Amino acid sequence: MAVSDNPILQVEDVSVARGGQLLLKHIAFAVQPGAALILKAPNGFGKTTLLRALAGLQPVLSGQVHLDPDTAVYAGHTDGLKPTLSVAENLRFWADIFGTQTITDSLRLFGLEALQTRLAGSLSAGQKRRLGLSRLWLAKRRVWLLDEPTVSLDQQAVGQFAAMVGAHLQAGGAAVIATHIDLGLDARAQILDLAQFKAKGAALERADEAFL
Amino acid sequence: MKALLLRDLRLSIRAGGGFGLGLAFFLILILLVAFGLGPNPALLSQAAAGLLWLGALLACLLSLDRIFALDFEDGSLDLLATAPIPLEAVAAVKALAHWLTTGLPLAFIAPLLGLMLDLPFAGFPWLMGSLLLGTPALSIIGTFGAALTVGLKRGGLLLSLLVLPLYVPTLIFGAEVARRGVEGLPLATPALLLAGISLVSMALLPVAAAACLRINLR
Numbered sequence: 001m002a003v004s005d006n007p008i009l010q011v012e013d014v015s016v017a018r019g020g021q022l023l024l025k026h027i028a029f030a031v032q033p034g035a036a037l038i039l040k041a042p043n044g045f046g047k048t049t050l051l052r053a054l055a056g057l058q059p060v061l062s063g064q065v066h067l068d069p070d071t072a073v074y075a076g077h078t079d080g081l082k083p084t085l086s087v088a089e090n091l092r093f094w095a096d097i098f099g100t101q102t103i104t105d106s107l108r109l110f111g112l113e114a115l116q117t118r119l120a121g122s123l124s125a126g127q128k129r130r131l132g133l134s135r136l137w138l139a140k141r142r143v144w145l146l147d148e149p150t151v152s153l154d155q156q157a158v159g160q161f162a163a164m165v166g167a168h169l170q171a172g173g174a175a176v177i178a179t180h181i182d183l184g185l186d187a188r189a190q191i192l193d194l195a196q197f198k199a200k201g202a203a204l205e206r207a208d209e210a211f212l
Numbered sequence: 213m214k215a216l217l218l219r220d221l222r223l224s225i226r227a228g229g230g231f232g233l234g235l236a237f238f239l240i241l242i243l244l245v246a247f248g249l250g251p252n253p254a255l256l257s258q259a260a261a262g263l264l265w266l267g268a269l270l271a272c273l274l275s276l277d278r279i280f281a282l283d284f285e286d287g288s289l290d291l292l293a294t295a296p297i298p299l300e301a302v303a304a305v306k307a308l309a310h311w312l313t314t315g316l317p318l319a320f321i322a323p324l325l326g327l328m329l330d331l332p333f334a335g336f337p338w339l340m341g342s343l344l345l346g347t348p349a350l351s352i353i354g355t356f357g358a359a360l361t362v363g364l365k366r367g368g369l370l371l372s373l374l375v376l377p378l379y380v381p382t383l384i385f386g387a388e389v390a391r392r393g394v395e396g397l398p399l400a401t402p403a404l405l406l407a408g409i410s411l412v413s414m415a416l417l418p419v420a421a422a423a424c425l426r427i428n429l430r
Contacts, residue, residue, distance in 0.1 A: 052290075052430075055290075055294050056293075056294065057290060057293055057294065057429050057430070058429070059430070070296050072294065073291075073294060074290060074291065074294050076287055076290055077287070078285075078290070079286070080287040080288040080290070080291045081286060081288075082219070082223055082286070082288070084223060084227055084228065084229065085219070085222065085223065085226070089219075089222070093215055093219045094291070096214075096215030097215055097216065097292070097295045097296070097297065098295065098296065135291075
C-alpha cells in the first residue's frame with residue numbers, strides 16, 4: 001500500500017496477539033486525513049484486537065503504530081453507558097471528559113433529542129448504540145477507531161451513522177472501521193482485507209496474559 | 213476529573229448505587245456484636261473502639277468491587293483509558309468518590325453506634341478523628357485491589373482476600389488511636405502513623421492501580 005505525504009495514522013509491520021495466540025502479523029497500512037479504512041475479516045480473525053492495539057489499549061507484539069497521542073477515540077462492542085443516568089447526563093459526562101461544550105449536535109445527529117431525559121437503562125439496544133456512537137462526535141478527535149459500529153442499528157440509523165462518518169471525513173478526520181456492511185462511503189473508503197496478514201495459528205512462547 | 217467525581221457520586225445515590233449499603237451493614241454488624249457479647253456494659257465498653265473500627269473496615273470492603281467492575285463491564289473503562297485524563301487520576305478520583313460515599317459517612321455515624329456499645333463520651337471525638345484519618349487509606353488500598361481484580365468474573369471474594377491483609381496496619385493504628393482516646397492516654401504516635409499510612413497509600417497506590425488497570429484492559 002502506498003505510503004504518501006502525511007498520513008494521520010500509519011502502521012508498520014505490526015503483529016498482534018490475543019490469549020497467547022498470534023493472530024495477525026506484518027500488518028502495514030496508512031490512513032490519510034479525510035479517508036476511511038474498512039477492515040474486512042471473518043469473526044475471530046483479530047479485528048477487535050487490532051483496533052484495541054491501535055487505540056493503545058493493548059500493546060502490539062512487534063512493529064510500530066504511528067499515531068499522535070490523544071488523537072483517537074475508540075468505540076467497541078460495548079456502549080459505555082450508565083443505565084441509571086439519563087441520556088443527556090451520559091453524554092454530558094463524556095463531553096466534560098473530552099472538554100466539549102455542547103451536546104446538542106451529538107444528540108441531533110442520531111435524533112436523540114426526544115429521549116434526553118430517559119434513563120439510558122430503559123433504551124432499546126439500537127437506541128443505546130446510537131447514544132454510544134453519538135459520543136464519537138463530541139470527543140472531537142481526528143481518528144475514529146470503530147469496532148462493528150452498526151450492530152443492532154436499523155436502516156435509518158445506519159444512514160445517520162454513515163452521514164456522521166461522512167461529515168467527520170469531510171472535516172479532515174479519519175476512521176478505521178471494522179464492519180461487515182457497506183456504509184456507502186464510496187471513494188473515501190479503502191477496504192483492507194485482513195486475510196493477507198493472517199498468522200498461521202502459532203502459539204506464543206512467552207504469553208503475557210492475565211496472571212490471576 | 214470533576215466530571216468523573218460528580219458522575220460517580222451521582223451513580224452511587226441512584227438506584228442500585230450502593231450508597232447506604234455500607235452504613236446499613238455497619239449498623240447491623242454492631243447490633244449483632246452487641247447481642248452476641250451479651251448485656252455486659254463493662255465488656256462492651258472495653259471492646260467498643262476496636263469493634264467499631266473493625267465494623268467500619270468491613271463496611272468499607274462491601275462496595276469495593278463496584279469501583280471498577282461496572283465501568284469495566286459496560287466499556288466505560290476502555291473509553292476512560294483513551295480519554296484525555298490519565299488512568300492514575302481516574303484511580304485517585306474513584307478512590308475519593310468511594311471515600312466520600314463510604315468512609316466519610318461511616319466516620320460520622322460511628323459515634324452514634326458507639327452509644328450502643330457504651331463507648332465512653334471522651335472517646336467520641338477520637339473515634340471519629342481516627343476514622344476520618346484512616347478510612348482514606350482503606351478506600352485507596354481497596355481501589356488498588358479492585359484494579360487488580362477488575363477483569364475477573366465474580367472477583368469480589370478474591371478482592372476481599374487480597375485487600376484484608378493490606379488493611380491490617382490501618383486497623384492496628386486506627387483502633388489504637390480510638391482506644392487511647394477512650395482511655396485518655398497520649399495518642400500522638402499511633403495518630404501520626406495512621407496519617408502516614410493514609411498519605412503513603414494516597415501517593416503510591418493510584419500509580420499501582422493504573423498499572424494494574426492497563427494490564428487488565430489488554
